[in-house]
Amino acid sequence: MADGFRKPIKMRVDVLALFPEILAPALKTGILKRVQDADKLIVNLHNLRDWATDKHKSVDDYPYGGGAGMILKPEPIFAAIAALNPETNAHVIYLTPQGIPLTQGVVESLSLESHLILLCGRYKGVDERVRHRLVTTEVSIGDYVLSGGEIAALVLIDAIGRVLPGALGDYESAHVDSFSHELLDHPHYTRPVEFADSGVPEVLLSGHHENIEKWRYAEALKRTAKCRPDLLQKLELSEEDVEILKAAGLME
Ligand code: 6GU
Numbered sequence: 001m002a003d004g005f006r007k008p009i010k011m012r013v014d015v016l017a018l019f020p021e022i023l024a025p026a027l028k029t030g031i032l033k034r035v036q037d038a039d040k041l042i043v044n045l046h047n048l049r050d051w052a053t054d055k056h057k058s059v060d061d062y063p064y065g066g067g068a069g070m071i072l073k074p075e076p077i078f079a080a081i082a083a084l085n086p087e088t089n090a091h092v093i094y095l096t097p098q099g100i101p102l103t104q105g106v107v108e109s110l111s112l113e114s115h116l117i118l119l120c121g122r123y124k125g126v127d128e129r130v131r132h133r134l135v136t137t138e139v140s141i142g143d144y145v146l147s148g149g150e151i152a153a154l155v156l157i158d159a160i161g162r163v164l165p166g167a168l169g170d171y172e173s174a175h176v177d178s179f180s181h182e183l184l185d186h187p188h189y190t191r192p193v194e195f196a197d198s199g200v201p202e203v204l205l206s207g208h209h210e211n212i213e214k215w216r217y218a219e220a221l222k223r224t225a226k227c228r229p230d231l232l233q234k235l236e237l238s239e240e241d242v243e244i245l246k247a248a249g250l251m252e
Pocket residue numbers: 094095096097099121139140141142143144145146147148149152153
């Protein structure tokens with residue numbers, strides 16, 4: 001978790017989905033491409049239909065008890081996971097709105113695994129026996145409903161991929177940025193120094209590194225208080241923190 005300076009190992013991810021092609025373009029781009037080229041991450045996309053057993057290649061069926069919507073049948077999922085995970089030591093993650101909320105802590109903890117299988121639901125989800133017998137962890141990416149788990153799986157792979165060694169210019173920069181330190185990021189400026197009638201804070205031009213770090217910390221703290229007071233409530237504020245927030249009128 002946030003003790004996360006242990007070096008993550010090379011990771012294999014198998015995605016099991018009805019529409020795995022949704023993930024393909026993003027996996028060929030940017031940091032996700034780089035981390036795969038560096039052989040730190042291997043992502044295999046699999047179509048659940050490849051394990052369908054009947055001649056119509058069906059992967060879903062009607063719910064017992066009636067009602068709207070289809071359920072993903074257990075047999076193809078059991079067969080797929082047996083094939084992808086013969087040693088049964090992979091972490092099987094089912095992407096579903098009922099899962100644990102995805103946070104940076106969950107990402108960093110999962111980034112230490114060597115083999116993840118990401119099972120993406122569609123329709124009304126999977127037969128309950130899949131959850132009971134196969135799934136290790138259920139993960140949700142937020143309180144809204146997606147049409148399927150594929151995009152959620154991509155979100156998870158992206159978040160994990162960027163904290164693997166070889167993903168960013170330097171490994172540590174993944175661990176010092178927004179949320180890893182439990183505060184939102186401070187503001188950033190680049191050239192030009194005057195733009196749209198607005199300048200760059202003087203301290204950033206001063207070359208005084210200690211003052212710059214102090215300013216950045218105070219801005220991150222104030223931004224978190226303004227935008228995400230819920231995050232701030234989980235932290236223990238120092239006396240200095242309280243001073244900063246009071247001076248900004250963000251605390252009584
Ligand atoms: Cl993981 N799946 C679906 N279908 N909807 C979601 C989700 C996952 N996380 C939030 N909404």
